[in-house]
Amino acid sequence: MPRLGADGAPPVLPIASLLLGALALALVGLLVLLSPAAFAGYLGLPRVVAINHVFTLTFVGLVFAGTLQQLPAVMFVTKLAWPRLGWLTLPLLAVGSVAVVIGFFRGFSAPWLAFGAAATSLAWVALVVQLARTAAQRWPKDPGSHALLLSALFLALAVILGFTLASARTTPSVAAQVGYPVQLHFTVGLFGAFLLGIIGSGQKLLSMFALSKGGPQWRVRYATYAVTAAILLEALATFARLPLITASHVLLAIACALQAWEVLNILRRRLRKRLELPIQRYVLAHAFLPLAGVALLFGEGGAAMILFLLGFVGLAVSGMLVKILSFLTWTWQFAGASTGGVSGGAPLLRDLVKDELEPIITWGLVLAAAALAAATIWSSALLAVVAGAATLLAGVALTAQASHVVGVTVRSRRRLAAAAAAAQATKTLEEARA
Amino acid sequence: MTETELTEINPAVPARNVLEALHAVIDPELGLDIVSLGMVYAVAVVDSQVAIEMTLTTPGCPLHGSIEADVRHCLGQVPGVGDIGVELVWDPPWTPDSMSAEAKRSLGFY
Numbered sequence: 001m002p003r004l005g006a007d008g009a010p011p012v013l014p015i016a017s018l019l020l021g022a023l024a025l026a027l028v029g030l031l032v033l034l035s036p037a038a039f040a041g042y043l044g045l046p047r048v049v050a051i052n053h054v055f056t057l058t059f060v061g062l063v064f065a066g067t068l069q070q071l072p073a074v075m076f077v078t079k080l081a082w083p084r085l086g087w088l089t090l091p092l093l094a095v096g097s098v099a100v101v102i103g104f105f106r107g108f109s110a111p112w113l114a115f116g117a118a119a120t121s122l123a124w125v126a127l128v129v130q131l132a133r134t135a136a137q138r139w140p141k142d143p144g145s146h147a148l149l150l151s152a153l154f155l156a157l158a159v160i161l162g163f164t165l166a167s168a169r170t171t172p173s174v175a176a177q178v179g180y181p182v183q184l185h186f187t188v189g190l191f192g193a194f195l196l197g198i199i200g201s202g203q204k205l206l207s208m209f210a211l212s213k214g215g216p217q218w219r220v221r222y223a224t225y226a227v228t229a230a231i232l233l234e235a236l237a238t239f240a241r242l243p244l245i246t247a248s249h250v251l252l253a254i255a256c257a258l259q260a261w262e263v264l265n266i267l268r269r270r271l272r273k274r275l276e277l278p279i280q281r282y283v284l285a286h287a288f289l290p291l292a293g294v295a296l297l298f299g300e301g302g303a304a305m306i307l308f309l310l311g312f313v314g315l316a317v318s319g320m321l322v323k324i325l326s327f328l329t330w331t332w333q334f335a336g337a338s339t340g341g342v343s344g345g346a347p348l349l350r351d352l353v354k355d356e357l358e359p360i361i362t363w364g365l366v367l368a369a370a371a372l373a374a375a376t377i378w379s380s381a382l383l384a385v386v387a388g389a390a391t392l393l394a395g396v397a398l399t400a401q402a403s404h405v406v407g408v409t410v411r412s413r414r415r416l417a418a419a420a421a422a423a424q425a426t427k428t429l430e431e432a433r434a
Numbered sequence: 435m436t437e438t439e440l441t442e443i444n445p446a447v448p449a450r451n452v453l454e455a456l457h458a459v460i461d462p463e464l465g466l467d468i469v470s471l472g473m474v475y476a477v478a479v480v481d482s483q484v485a486i487e488m489t490l491t492t493p494g495c496p497l498h499g500s501i502e503a504d505v506r507h508c509l510g511q512v513p514g515v516g517d518i519g520v521e522l523v524w525d526p527p528w529t530p531d532s533m534s535a536e537a538k539r540s541l542g543f544y
């Protein structure tokens with residue numbers, strides 16, 4: 001039997017990655033608040049694209065990359081391959097993401113974009129190779145793990161496509177060869193990486209946290225097939241100019257519906273009736289999938305993307321961030337501790353979370369997604385201000401929550417270690433007196 | 435609920451006492467003890483040696499190291515217990531049906 005889930009990377013790496021990710025969400029809010037007019041107009045402006053990449057590359061990207069340093073060991077029941085590779089990939093990813101954002105803010109600055117896209121591409125390719133090597137040690141059979149594997153592959157592909165887009169802007173020969181496949185970049189990133197990542201990790205984690213065992217997993221399998229097929233069709237439509245876009249969109253809608261159905265099915269079978277607040281947020285995220293679909297049907301592509309990203313992805317990722325961070329810091333501080341676990345005075349995982357912050361994160365993101373989508377539909381800078389303030393509030397609350405989780409755990413461990421040392425000193429003194 | 439198999443050969447401490455001591459080991463995620471959760475499949479005591487066969491709610495649970503350490507920590511404080519062996523098994527897999535009625539109730543099962 002292999003050693004199990006604690007066999008991830010050095011814990012400080014994913015913890016730092018998740019903390020930085022939380023901070024990035026607050027930065028998204030601040031940037032929207034500083035540029036409300038941009039969201040009331042054309043969404044292809046460099047400033048909007050930059051803010052979009054703070055969300056996708058820095059918030060979601062860092063949380064996803066940090067999670068990949070721990071979750072595969074749990075899902076595949078094996079050891080993480082090359083656990084110290086994170087020392088290279090995570091800083092590279094952070095630096096590359098910042099460079100990409102600066103590149104967009106500076107009006108599609110070619111040197112910044114080239115450096116940033118190259119760094120993030122390299123980091124994600126290394127992460128995918130690490131994930132594949134980990135899976136190869138004990139090839140997973142469940143569809144959730146397959147979805148997770150594919151999502152990392154698609155995220156690397158989305159970043160590489162971003163690199164291609166940056167190159168096409170500055171190098172005519174690249175533009176002549178591949179055109180400007182921005183729609184494919186969106187589809188691969190939003191659905192291939194984010195939707196499949198949430199499907200894959202969520203299926204395992206939601207079942208675990210809700211104590212929902214042994215249900216059929218065919219929805220996860222077919223959702224994965226649908227997303228993969230949709231991306232292939234869209235690639236053919238982009239590069240071979242075949243009329244397959246509608247078919248691709250239908251498949252993506254089917255995948256979203258299957259995911260929502262799967263979540264409902266897990267909840268229906270669950271034996272833990274009272275879900276924790278971060279898990280409730282993860283579940284609530286799925287309400288944004290039909291909303292995004294409706295926006296798309298009414299021709300509001302920008303609003304649909306905002307509802308999908310800030311609503312669905314934002315709520316789901318922030319929910320899982322709090323739960324995963326609790327596990328990571330607790331095991332970092334207490335696994336194998338000589339004081340024992342909870343019996344020795346360690347806190348319960350739920351005691352690490354400050355409940356008062358959770359509604360601020362949840363409803364802040366809900367309000368932000370609704371207001372920003374409305375701002376793009378009605379070209380309202382005022383609604384964009386509301387969205388920015390709500391995102392900032394949610395991001396600050398998420399950062400405070402993440403810091404609280406880490407702080408409480410570390411302080412508890414230190415207090416227990418000090419108490420154990422004092423007890424040992426007293427015992428030694430008593431023995432010496434005797 | 436899981437019925438824990440108790441085995442004793444010339445025991446320095448009764449197996450039932452060992453099982454009782456395991457009530458102090460709490461799952462940090464669920465906040466309930468591992469005996470009430472039905473995770474302890476077998477307790478064997480041979481002289482002063484104690485062997486525990488147990489499971490976790492999920493294979494790959496990241497808390498395995500800490501729960502195992504907590505089992506050793508708790509049993510190490512039981513008078514008469516010498517060597518402690520802890521084996522994690524996945525067959526039969528844990529299901530929520532393994533829990534005691536009280537554990538189910540505290541998780542909102544009823």
